[in-house]
Amino acid sequence: GDSVTQMEGPVTLSEEAFLTINCTYTATGYPSLFWYVQYPGEGLQLLLKATKADDKGSNKGFEATYRKETTSFHLEKGSVQVSDSAVYFCALQNPNYQLIWGAGTKLIIKP
Amino acid sequence: GAGVSQSPSNKVTEKGKDVELRCDPISGHTALYWYRQSLGQGLEFLIYFQGNSAPDKSGLPSDRFSAERTGGSVSTLTIQRTQQEDSAVYLCASSLDKDTEAFFGQGTRLTVV
Numbered sequence: 001g002d003s004v005t006q007m008e009g010p011v012t013l014s015e016e017a018f019l020t021i022n023c024t025y026t027a028t029g030y031p032s033l034f035w036y037v038q039y040p041g042e043g044l045q046l047l048l049k050a051t052k053a054d055d056k057g058s059n060k061g062f063e064a065t066y067r068k069e070t071t072s073f074h075l076e077k078g079s080v081q082v083s084d085s086a087v088y089f090c091a092l093q094n095p096n097y098q099l100i101w102g103a104g105t106k107l108i109i110k111p
Numbered sequence: 112g113a114g115v116s117q118s119p120s121n122k123v124t125e126k127g128k129d130v131e132l133r134c135d136p137i138s139g140h141t142a143l144y145w146y147r148q149s150l151g152q153g154l155e156f157l158i159y160f161q162g163n164s165a166p167d168k169s170g171l172p173s174d175r176f177s178a179e180r181t182g183g184s185v186s187t188l189t190i191q192r193t194q195q196e197d198s199a200v201y202l203c204a205s206s207l208d209k210d211t212e213a214f215f216g217q218g219t220r221l222t223v224v
Contacts, residue, residue: 036215043115044202044215089154096167097142097209101154 002027006090006102013080014110021075021105023064023090031092033057033066033073034099038087047075047088085109113137115216117203123222124193132188132219136205143186144206144213145178149199157201160186161209193223 006023013019025033035047035057048057053068062077073090090102116135124130136143145157156170160180171177175194180186190197200220204213 043217044204046212046214049212091154096169097159097161098156098167098170099144099146099154099213100156103153 002031002092002094002100004090004092004100004102006088006105008103009087009106010108011105012108012110015082016079017109019075019077019080019084019107021088021090021107023073023075023102025071025073025090025092027071027092027094027100029095030068031094033064034091034093035062035064035073035075036089036091038089038104040086044089080107080109082109082111115203115205115214117201117216117219119219120217121220121222123224126195126223127192129189129191130193130221132190132201132203132221134186134188134203134205134216136184136186136203137214138184140205140207140214141183142206142209142211142213143180144204145186145188146202146204147199148202148218152199154202157188190221193221195223197221198223 003026032051034049036044037047048059050057050066056065064075087104089104091099118133141162143160158178159167175191178188200218202218204215206213
């Protein structure tokens with residue numbers, strides 16, 4: 001079945017560091033791909049998405065590119081801030097409109 | 112309301128009791144989803160409602176779980192004869208349509224003791 005694998009955390013970085021959180025997927029066809037973020041004490045929020053190969057989703061300085069050849073959707077940010085500390089989830093939407101989730105990666109940014 | 116509202120925010124129940132979890136989606140959203148977030152299993156799909164179509168119940172883990180959506184709006188997830196493994200955060204999400212962004216509620220944290 002469809003699945004999403006993302007790097008385990010926690011990931012700890014200093015402010016202004018470069019961030020990459022890896023995400024790969026297994027799916028039939030070409031699903032839409034998502035990154036959701038869960039800030040402490042808050043609900044899940046959509047961070048960005050891409051619906052087809054080579055699409056780049058971007059929001060709040062974060063980017064991810066849909067790579068069909070490597071079945072990947074890695075999340076990147078050039079310069080992280082303390083306020084980016086959160087749990088990040090990679091997900092795909094299967095043909096039945098269900099979201100299939102990665103395990104989540106906790107990101108800790110130290111000042 | 113402005114967002115998806117879930118109640119209660121926390122629920123502690125004794126093993127064997129029934130519980131009902133409520134979700135008020137964003138007004139006008141035709142799609143409604145329930146997910147479960149637990150330590151052992153991560154985030155899992157439970158059930159999906161789309162308009163007046165029959166719901167997709169393929170994610171419900173056992174026949175103790177059921178859900179309904181009345182009048183295309185409010186949804187209730189019911190867990191009968193709760194077990195300790197049912198302890199989790201139950202998340203509701205709604206979207207304007209099946210292909211559009213899903214907005215999540217804050218969740219109901221269920222603890223079965």
